[in-house]
Amino acid sequence: MLVATRVENVEMRCEAVELGGLTPKIADVENFAIENAFKVFADTLPMGANTIGILDIGHTITIGILDIGHTMTTLSVLQDNKIIYNREQVFGGKQLTQEIQNRYGLSFEEAGRAKKTRTLPDDYDAEVLEPFLDAVIQQAARSLQFFFSSSQFNEIDHILLAGGNANIPGLAKILQQKLGYRVTTANPFLQMGFSPQIDIKKIESDAPSLLVACGLALRSFD
Numbered sequence: 656m657l658v659a660t661r662v663e664n665v666e667m668r669c670e671a672v673e674l675g676g677l678t679p680k681i682a683d684v685e686n687f688a689i690e691n692a693f694k695v696f697a698d699t700l701p702m703g704a705n706t707i708g709i710l711d712i713g714h715t716i717t718i719g720i721l722d723i724g725h726t727m728t729t730l731s732v733l734q735d736n737k738i739i740y741n742r743e744q745v746f747g748g749k750q751l752t753q754e755i756q757n758r759y760g761l762s763f764e765e766a767g768r769a770k771k772t773r774t775l776p777d778d779y780d781a782e783v784l785e786p787f788l789d790a791v792i793q794q795a796a797r798s799l800q801f802f803f804s805s806s807q808f809n810e811i812d813h814i815l816l817a818g819g820n821a822n823i824p825g826l827a828k829i830l831q832q833k834l835g836y837r838v839t840t841a842n843p844f845l846q847m848g849f850s851p852q853i854d855i856k857k858i859e860s861d862a863p864s865l866l867v868a869c870g871l872a873l874r875s876f877d
Contacts, residue, residue: 727745739806788826814836
């Protein structure tokens with residue numbers, strides 16, 4: 656893999672780290688960070704992951720990581736713990752926050768808080784959330800079709816949900832029903848211990864959005 660970036664992109668991130676009182680030592684690549692994080696919890700995934708049936712012995716498992724971020728949705732496909740495909744689409748949780756903002760007359764910040772705490776009117780699920788979930792399904796299906804059409808693959812074995820919107824209630828279940836693949840929510844901390852000072856519930860809630868951060872942290876121990 657050949658990776659190139661503008662120097663100012665690296666410098667901007669280094670400055671952010673330094674403002675946090677830390678000293679950057681390594682500039683890593685997001686794909687490598689995802690691979691490192693995935694290795695930590697890969698053995699916790701259900702074997703025979705495809706909902707159609709149990710995998711044959713010797714079958715190489717192909718995992719799709721669907722990362723639904725604030726403004727971008729990324730499909731990364733791994734085989735043998737290595738990313739073999741990556742595609743980004745401009746779509747994310749910002750659309751849901753904006754819809755909440757417009758429908759209920761809130762500021763963007765208020766809409767974001769209400770979405771996270773789930774303190775919204777009774778019509779929220781039917782009028783706002785369900786249309787957004789339909790859009791997520793369309794984006795996921797489109798990403799998979801791009802992967803299948805540009806490779807020798809015509810199916811995958813498992814989908815991992817990641818990103819800040821992975822914990823939307825019902826998302827994993829509806830994706831599994833509509834796409835026909837087993838879907839689970841990524842948690843890179845499943846087999847890690849925690850300091851007593853750590854808020855376990857918050858870590859569990861934020862875990863899907865910390866996949867890249869976890870991989871970056873693991874890189875420092877190489």
